[in-house]
Amino acid sequence: MNPELIERTQRFLFASEEEMEEAKLQPLVRQRMLRLRDMYAYWLRHPAYPDKAIVAQLRAQYNVGFTQAHEDVRLLKICLGNLGQVTRQWCQYVFLQRCEEGFAMARSSNDASAFAKVLSALGKFTRLDHDESIGPDYSQIVPQQFELTSDPSVAGFERIPNVQERVRKLFDRFKKEAEEANVVEIVEPENLNENAASHQPY
Numbered sequence: 001m002n003p004e005l006i007e008r009t010q011r012f013l014f015a016s017e018e019e020m021e022e023a024k025l026q027p028l029v030r031q032r033m034l035r036l037r038d039m040y041a042y043w044l045r046h047p048a049y050p051d052k053a054i055v056a057q058l059r060a061q062y063n064v065g066f067t068q069a070h071e072d073v074r075l076l077k078i079c080l081g082n083l084g085q086v087t088r089q090w091c092q093y094v095f096l097q098r099c100e101e102g103f104a105m106a107r108s109s110n111d112a113s114a115f116a117k118v119l120s121a122l123g124k125f126t127r128l129d130h131d132e133s134i135g136p137d138y139s140q141i142v143p144q145q146f147e148l149t150s151d152p153s154v155a156g157f158e159r160i161p162n163v164q165e166r167v168r169k170l171f172d173r174f175k176k177e178a179e180e181a182n183v184v185e186i187v188e189p190e191n192l193n194e195n196a197a198s199h200q201p202y
Contacts, residue, residue: 009075013037032072035062040076044093052078095125 012020012033020030035058043054053074058069099122113135122128153159160166 004079006075009033009036010079013040013079035064036072036075036079039072041078042080043080092125096122099125 003115008029013036015023015033017030017034025033039054039058042057046053052071054073054076055066058064058072059066064072074159081171094164099118102118103115106112106118117200150187
């Protein structure tokens with residue numbers, strides 16, 4: 001799928017019509033954004049519906065072609081995420097919906113006790129019973145203690161015996177090899193410059 005189409009859908013899915021006009025979106029694109037927004041909300045209300053049910057709804061409600069409907073579903077799934085996975089956000093959404101249902105049932109039966117229980121559950125869920133001005137007690141956090149050491153065995157390495165002496169011997173060895181190395185003088189052939197000159201571009 002075109003990455004530009006995905007980016008545009010994610011950007012303007014919930015944008016106002018004024019924002020779409022300011023972004024100079026074509027009328028057909030604006031209509032599609034509104035269609036996708038509507039189906040986004042529809043699928044959230046019916047999360048158990050499979051892809052084919054959403055395709056059928058798109059075709060019936062908006063009279064779009066089969067290919068267009070399938071592309072819309074792909075865009076919706078990108079925006080919605082994987083509805084087959086129970087995410088924390090989805091559980092929060094369901095909880096709030098169930099609270100609204102509980103309030104409605106308590107009102108219809110005039111049950112003040114049930115209403116209070118739902119209200120209490122909602123308060124705990126939204127942490128309204130906690131004072132926001134009181135932050136966590138950082139004084140209870142014990143910082144990790146670190147101790148500097150030059151002992152390599154602490155990191156799991158075996159100590160090399162007489163390491164300084166070995167370093168000195170290696171240094172002397174490579175220094176001697178460098179001093180005894182033969183100097184090789186590189187001489188370019190005389191005709192090399194002539195050939196290079198003959199191939200100069202005009």
